[in-house]
Amino acid sequence: MKNLKSQYVIGGLLIVNLILIISIAILLFNNYFLSKELNNLTAKCYENGGTVKMEIQSLSKGQYHFECLKD
Template structure:
């Protein structure tokens, strides 16, 4: 019975780790898509995007600089 309990605990821990990695990957993917979309819209209005992001784009800041003299 104890061997079976160890395998269940090991399986649950492994599943938790895999799900955590999956969720972090999905968050990073969607943040990158959001940055890409915002950059494309900035280029469409003649601006230049300025993006600062950390590892995996978990935190980022976005600015669109346009030439107001045109």
């Protein structure tokens, strides 16, 4: 009986760790692709002779405001 309980505990811990690893991976991928998007927007703005105005509210939620101002 004691062995069965320890198997459930180990199984539960493995599931929790797996969920944690997946959550961290999703956050890292989200931040990576958001930074690529912002870099592309910035580069295109500069190529067109503009000035970048950017406000980042929350990187984890992907909330930002981007403007390319032309003189």
